[in-house]
Amino acid sequence: MNVTLTINGLETHASFNNDEVESLHKPLLKQLAEKQKQLHRRLVVFLAAPPGTGKSTLVAFWEHLCQQDSTLPAIQALPMDGFHHYNEYLLANNLKQHKGAPQTFNVKKLALALQDLHKPESHWPQYCRNLHDPVENAIAVQAPVVVVEGNWLLLNQPEWQALRELCDYSVFISAAPEMLSERLIRRKMRGGLSRQQAEAFFQATDGPNVRCVLENSQPADMLLRMDEQGGYHLS
Numbered sequence: 001m002n003v004t005l006t007i008n009g010l011e012t013h014a015s016f017n018n019d020e021v022e023s024l025h026k027p028l029l030k031q032l033a034e035k036q037k038q039l040h041r042r043l044v045v046f047l048a049a050p051p052g053t054g055k056s057t058l059v060a061f062w063e064h065l066c067q068q069d070s071t072l073p074a075i076q077a078l079p080m081d082g083f084h085h086y087n088e089y090l091l092a093n094n095l096k097q098h099k100g101a102p103q104t105f106n107v108k109k110l111a112l113a114l115q116d117l118h119k120p121e122s123h124w125p126q127y128c129r130n131l132h133d134p135v136e137n138a139i140a141v142q143a144p145v146v147v148v149e150g151n152w153l154l155l156n157q158p159e160w161q162a163l164r165e166l167c168d169y170s171v172f173i174s175a176a177p178e179m180l181s182e183r184l185i186r187r188k189m190r191g192g193l194s195r196q197q198a199e200a201f202f203q204a205t206d207g208p209n210v211r212c213v214l215e216n217s218q219p220a221d222m223l224l225r226m227d228e229q230g231g232y233h234l235s
Contacts, residue, residue, distance in 0.1 A: 005060040008079075008129060014057050017231055021065070024232060026072065028171075028222070029062060033073035035169060036144050043145045044117055044166065046220075048153040049173035050213035051100075051206050052180035052187070053226050055149045058173075062147065076143035080150025082125030082134045083110040100209060102152045107159045114166035117146060151209060154217040164218065172220035174235060179228055180210050 001016045016025070036043035049055050059077035066072040083105050090096040095104050116122040126138035152160055154172060164170070184206045188198035225235035 003061060003064055005057060005064060007056050007060050012057060012060070014061060016061060020231055020233075024224075024234065025062065025065060026069070029066060029072045029075070032075070032145050032169065036073060039168065042117055042141075042143075044114060044168050045145065045147045046153040046163075046167045046170040047147050047149040047173070048151065048170065048213070048217060048220065049149075050151060050175065050180060050210040052183040052210065053173045053175050054230060055173065058232070059147045059149050073145045074143045075145040075147055076141060078124050078139065078141070078146050078148045079127065080105070080110070080148060080153065081127035082138070083107075083113070084127060084134055086133050098205075100151075100205060102155055102157065102160065102212075105152065107163070111163060111166065114148070114163065117141060117166075151213050154220060155213075156216045156218050161218065169222075170220040171222045171224060172217060173224045173226055173232065174214060175226040176228075177210055177214065179226075181207065184210075 001018055001021055003014055003016070005012045005014055032043060032045060047055055047059060056077070056079065059075075062075055063077055066075050084090075084099065085093075085095070085104055085106050087096065090099060090104060095101075098104055113122075113124060122141045123137035124139040124141055125134045125136050127133075128135045148167075153163060153167075154160070154170060181202055185195070185198045185202050188201055189195060193201065223235040224232045226232055
């Protein structure tokens with residue numbers, strides 16, 4: 001299945017195996033719909049995974065599937081990027097060069113926003129790629145099922161562990177580190193970096209984040225594994 005998805009305001013072309021769609025993605029979405037009906041309130045799902053596993057594309061694809069199939073629930077993607085500390089804070093605390101690492105996120109603010117999701121009307125911040133800062137209340141939360149996606153949602157550290165109580169269901173994507181390294185290096189090269197620059201960025205930033213997520217995340221309710229072709233499988 002070839003689809004065009006809108007992610008962070010940009011069109012992205014993606015391809016998913018039809019058998020995978022029918023055997024994995026649609027059954028999962030129907031399972032989430034059933035859980036939401038049982039709760040009689042908004043269902044909050046965590047999708048946690050290391051960089052390079054296609055989290056944003058996957059959730060956008062789930063949104064697409066639900067829009068195309070009336071038997072599937074209405075879902076909404078909520079990226080975690082809007083909970084970065086502002087650049088002013090990062091600069092003042094010598095964290096700017098580590099942006100994207102766990103300590104550069106405002107976890108208390110994220111916890112309050114997750115609690116707020118149980119209200120009929122709530123809002124969510126969005127990370128602005130032009131400002132390189134969050135924009136508060138940019139996303140109106142409307143769907144009965146929301147998927148919060150990010151690297152650190154299941155991180156095995158006390159401040160992050162407390163978020164687990166605010167989540168109804170969790171999904172984690174694992175992948176071979178060496179495969180992710182090449183995917184992330186190529187991503188930076190598509191953004192204009194040379195191979196040498198992209199490899200240096202990976203060693204300094206993406207690489208440590210990949211290892212930390214894979215080695216220090218709590219077990220999820222559902223574990224998926226990404227293969228060499230970018231497909232997903234139950235693990």
